[in-house]
Amino acid sequence: MTINDFTDRLLAKGESSRLEFKASLEGKDAIARTVCAFLNTDGGVVLVGVDDDGKPNGSVTENHATRLQTFLRDKITPGVLIDVSFDHASQGDVISVGIPTGADRPYVFDGAVFVRIGGSTRPATASALRELVENTSQSTTRWERRPAIGLEIDGIDLPLLHKTVQRAQNRRGYLFESPNDSVATLSQLSLFQSGQLTNAADVLFGKKVARRHPQTRVRAVCYSTDRADVFLDEQLYEGPAFQLLEDAMAFLKRHLTIGSEFREGQLSRDSKPKYPFNALREGLVNALIHRDYAAFSGSVSVSIYPDRVEIWNTGKLPRGVSPRDLLLASHSSILVNPDISHVFYLHELMERVGRGTFKIAQECRDIGMRLPEWKNVGSGVRLTMFAAQPGTPTIIDLNDRQKELLDTLKPGEQIRVFGYVERYGHGITDRQARRDLSDLEGDGFLVRHGAGSKTTYERTDRTV
Numbered sequence: 001m002t003i004n005d006f007t008d009r010l011l012a013k014g015e016s017s018r019l020e021f022k023a024s025l026e027g028k029d030a031i032a033r034t035v036c037a038f039l040n041t042d043g044g045v046v047l048v049g050v051d052d053d054g055k056p057n058g059s060v061t062e063n064h065a066t067r068l069q070t071f072l073r074d075k076i077t078p079g080v081l082i083d084v085s086f087d088h089a090s091q092g093d094v095i096s097v098g099i100p101t102g103a104d105r106p107y108v109f110d111g112a113v114f115v116r117i118g119g120s121t122r123p124a125t126a127s128a129l130r131e132l133v134e135n136t137s138q139s140t141t142r143w144e145r146r147p148a149i150g151l152e153i154d155g156i157d158l159p160l161l162h163k164t165v166q167r168a169q170n171r172r173g174y175l176f177e178s179p180n181d182s183v184a185t186l187s188q189l190s191l192f193q194s195g196q197l198t199n200a201a202d203v204l205f206g207k208k209v210a211r212r213h214p215q216t217r218v219r220a221v222c223y224s225t226d227r228a229d230v231f232l233d234e235q236l237y238e239g240p241a242f243q244l245l246e247d248a249m250a251f252l253k254r255h256l257t258i259g260s261e262f263r264e265g266q267l268s269r270d271s272k273p274k275y276p277f278n279a280l281r282e283g284l285v286n287a288l289i290h291r292d293y294a295a296f297s298g299s300v301s302v303s304i305y306p307d308r309v310e311i312w313n314t315g316k317l318p319r320g321v322s323p324r325d326l327l328l329a330s331h332s333s334i335l336v337n338p339d340i341s342h343v344f345y346l347h348e349l350m351e352r353v354g355r356g357t358f359k360i361a362q363e364c365r366d367i368g369m370r371l372p373e374w375k376n377v378g379s380g381v382r383l384t385m386f387a388a389q390p391g392t393p394t395i396i397d398l399n400d401r402q403k404e405l406l407d408t409l410k411p412g413e414q415i416r417v418f419g420y421v422e423r424y425g426h427g428i429t430d431r432q433a434r435r436d437l438s439d440l441e442g443d444g445f446l447v448r449h450g451a452g453s454k455t456t457y458e459r460t461d462r463t464v
Contacts, residue, residue, distance in 0.1 A: 018044035039102035056092025098353030144200035168346035210238035276363035287313035326357035
């Protein structure tokens with residue numbers, strides 16, 4: 001049994017505007033109202049089988065999770081990606097419901113619209129409902145839902161579509177009304193609307209998608225130096241998004257070496273990856289599902305340097321989400337392309353809602369790498385992952401203050417500069433305290449939030 005670190009950290013944080021605990025599945029309607037409210041507001045997570053103090057109570061099973069997923073899918077409209085899973089936490093099992101910020105508001109449950117106000121779920125007032133409707137009507141149609149000009153059903157890779165249907169039914173428990181009818185299936189996935197295939201259908205299943213949308217290509221380059229002036233290999237890939245993912249991963253595996261070292265007293269080598277390939281795959285998935293496809297001159301690029309890998313895609317980080325937020329177990333999940341993301345999820349290629357970036361950071365920590373970095377660069381977002389150095393031990397030189405902090409601060413707990421000075425500083429200046437905390441942040445023990453006097457530092461689960 002694998003303990004879910006992400007869920008453990010959520011349990012430790014306690015309820016908030018984006019996290020709610022429910023004791024059991026008996027109150028399915030109350031759970032659905034909260035899910036609906038999260039969709040209409042800023043997204044969030046509902047943990048079921050948990051008491052008010054964040055302790056699992058043993059009331060839920062894996063079968064309960066399946067039943068809840070079906071209930072939410074049938075009762076909340078319009079249809080949307082809601083991630084329901086059965087998680088093993090350190091103190092017991094819980095059901096986790098991950099909810100993104102909804103892109104097709106307002107969402108309705110049992111004929112009513114609900115919103116989140118602070119830590120409460122409430123029916124939407126007339127003014128709140130009017131604002132939801134006006135904001136939706138004023139927004140332009142998403143690129144992924146615009147008609148794919150020139151694309152007909154014979155331009156769709158039907159075997160790939162049917163493979164996705166089988167995976168969704170067998171592995172995700174997703175029910176299709178007419179699984180053998182390609183048009184009905186595409187319609188159910190919002191990929192066929194008003195008698196036309198959408199751009200999302202082309203991105204996901206188009207046989208010749210690059211002819212209509214050249215910006216969907218992926219460029220992969222392996223450089224011999226950090227100056228990016230001499231390259232060892234360069235490839236340009238095109239095709240459906242699933243194929244692009246596999247091609248880019250094959251390129252990475254071809255050029256990224258496995259480090260090895262001799263340990264004292266052993267005759268054989270110990271092999272260590274320079275990068276966690278699951279994290280690289282997750283980074284590529286994020287680039288493909290969150291990129292701005294309307295930027296016709298853009299693409300996704302993968303660049304391999306001697307000491308790092310960079311994955312770049314057009315677009316920008318969602319408003320209100322900072323690069324540091326992406327390292328945390330709890331941050332807003334805003335799906336730039338919900339229809340594309342939904343199909344990736346059904347195809348088992350997308351990590352659970354809101355957890356992909358946390359998973360990337362966690363896997364980097366696990367093999368002793370520097371934490372990954374996300375940055376808005378030009379017209380896009382760049383993820384940088386730094387190579388682990390096999391054979392070179394990680395030496396972390398901590399002073400007594402820092403050691404005491406790490407010994408007493410639990411994962412998920414936060415501290416500010418003045419609190420650090422009072423509890424551990426023993427007379428040091430604010431400047432030295434900031435330096436101590438900044439060093440711990442750089443080593444992956446803390447994650448910083450905010451700026452100026454409101455800056456807080458949250459303990460990660462990395463151990464010394």
